[in-house]
Amino acid sequence: MNNQLTIIVGSQWGDEGKGKITDFFASQVDYVVRFQGGNNAGHTVVAKNETYKLHLIPSGVLYSHVTSLIGNGTVIDPKVLIEEIERLKGRGIDLNLKISERAHVIMPYHIAMDEALSGHQGVLGAGSTKRGIAPVCADKSYRHGIRVGDLLEPEFFKEKLEKAYNFNVNILRKVFEVPFEKSMEEIYQEFCEYGQKLKSFIADTELELFEAYKKGNKILFEGAQGMSLDLDHGMYPHTTSTNNIAGHISVGAGVGFNTSARIIGVVKAYVSRVGNSPFLTELLSAEGDALREKGNEYGTTTGRPRRVGWLDLVQVRQSVRCSGLTDIAITKLDILAGMKEIKVCVAYEIDGELITEMPSSVAKMRRARPLYKTLAGWEEMSKEETKKYVLNGYQSLPHQVKKYIEFIEKETACPVSIISLGPGREETIVR
Ligand code: IMP
Numbered sequence: 001m002n003n004q005l006t007i008i009v010g011s012q013w014g015d016e017g018k019g020k021i022t023d024f025f026a027s028q029v030d031y032v033v034r035f036q037g038g039n040n041a042g043h044t045v046v047a048k049n050e051t052y053k054l055h056l057i058p059s060g061v062l063y064s065h066v067t068s069l070i071g072n073g074t075v076i077d078p079k080v081l082i083e084e085i086e087r088l089k090g091r092g093i094d095l096n097l098k099i100s101e102r103a104h105v106i107m108p109y110h111i112a113m114d115e116a117l118s119g120h121q122g123v124l125g126a127g128s129t130k131r132g133i134a135p136v137c138a139d140k141s142y143r144h145g146i147r148v149g150d151l152l153e154p155e156f157f158k159e160k161l162e163k164a165y166n167f168n169v170n171i172l173r174k175v176f177e178v179p180f181e182k183s184m185e186e187i188y189q190e191f192c193e194y195g196q197k198l199k200s201f202i203a204d205t206e207l208e209l210f211e212a213y214k215k216g217n218k219i220l221f222e223g224a225q226g227m228s229l230d231l232d233h234g235m236y237p238h239t240t241s242t243n244n245i246a247g248h249i250s251v252g253a254g255v256g257f258n259t260s261a262r263i264i265g266v267v268k269a270y271v272s273r274v275g276n277s278p279f280l281t282e283l284l285s286a287e288g289d290a291l292r293e294k295g296n297e298y299g300t301t302t303g304r305p306r307r308v309g310w311l312d313l314v315q316v317r318q319s320v321r322c323s324g325l326t327d328i329a330i331t332k333l334d335i336l337a338g339m340k341e342i343k344v345c346v347a348y349e350i351d352g353e354l355i356t357e358m359p360s361s362v363a364k365m366r367r368a369r370p371l372y373k374t375l376a377g378w379e380e381m382s383k384e385e386t387k388k389y390v391l392n393g394y395q396s397l398p399h400q401v402k403k404y405i406e407f408i409e410k411e412t413a414c415p416v417s418i419i420s421l422g423p424g425r426e427e428t429i430v431r
Helices: 018-026 078-090 108-124 133-142 148-152 154-175 184-201 205-214 246-253 286-294 313-323 362-367 383-392 399-412
Strands: 005-010 031-034 043-047 050-054 067-070 097-100 219-222 261-268 271-273 307-309 327-331 341-350 353-355 369-376 416-420 428-430
Touching: 005 018, 005 246, 005 313, 018 043, 018 219, 018 261, 018 327, 018 416, 031 205, 067 205, 078 184, 097 184, 097 205, 108 133, 108 154, 133 154, 148 154, 148 184, 154 184, 205 219, 205 246, 219 246, 246 313, 261 313, 286 307, 313 341, 313 399, 327 399, 341 399, 369 399, 383 428, 399 416
Parallel strands: 005 219, 005 261, 031 067, 031 219, 067 097, 261 327, 327 416
Antiparallel strands: 043 050, 271 307, 341 353, 341 369, 416 428
């Protein structure tokens, strides 16, 4: 890995396996940085037969030489973060963690507001994880958000909380007509305590990262969510409320990088979607149920069953373009094994027109029909066979797998250089 910067982003609807790919590369870097999203994300990492489910803490945390940094572009629920820290400590992980003073804090009224908003938005909603993401981001834009650093400044925190609490609680009670029981004083005390518990991790991470960058340290950015969930470029309004394309790293980490980066888009060999939106390649049949079970497609954060469907290359093409991908990492090829034929969506038909690039309009997506290319499937792979493929490299893979990969490369004009055949670190081929 020669680039000083590596960026890993999701190229679909999230849950592509970014945690595994981040963990795979984390051994070679000095910093792993989260630059957007919050605990709506769920990253699963399997290391030495142990499974770790992470929501806020970067997936590099399992390496003691790596500094894990939660950047200003993230939104933080301190209660969840403290629990995650305690869980990892309890499993013997030596945490080297830094949290940006500038990251915004998810407050209890944000979570209540998310619940209220979900009902209000109906079919135009995204099917939120209800972790308070949209309301905390709205408060950031209203400029009455609470930032992590505020929790260490009791007087200033009180001054800000008064404004933000009254604003949110008034909307909850008067507009949505829902109860909100917690008093401002209770929240104030609770969050001052969280501040004290997190104090040793809170820092000017932007400055630290800048200095590390100047020294030539290697930095890996771990994206959360995925292309179609990006606030500006995703399938708005069925998106999340932060940007997740690669270009967001400078905003979300506070350093103006002027070096070329390796930008890896993680693509699952099929698509999963948790939440509400048009999903053109969705499999609503028994075939879909079987894929969900085999791929264990249940939300890491909410446990919700994920909708599943065929790979959509219009979506991946958009990720190549918007994030400037230099590489694709393909995951879960083992889950597709055993199928006779595999479909891949290469374009849409909308109002009689052939569309190869993602439209901006959800109205158009509601009328779109997927156009498929059918490819030959491949046989199941035993653990032994997988080991051999990894040992002998890309060329040793079954002919049909290589055809599938090369088809993706041709359609997206991006090399597939990382191939994941299972959840473990050792089940990965780098070309
Ligand atoms: P929110 O970010 O919780 O508001 O959810 C907005 C949309 O993004 C919903 O459709 C969620 O299901 C989806 N979403 C948010 N985070 C993730 C993730 O990490 N993986 C998959 N979907 C996500």
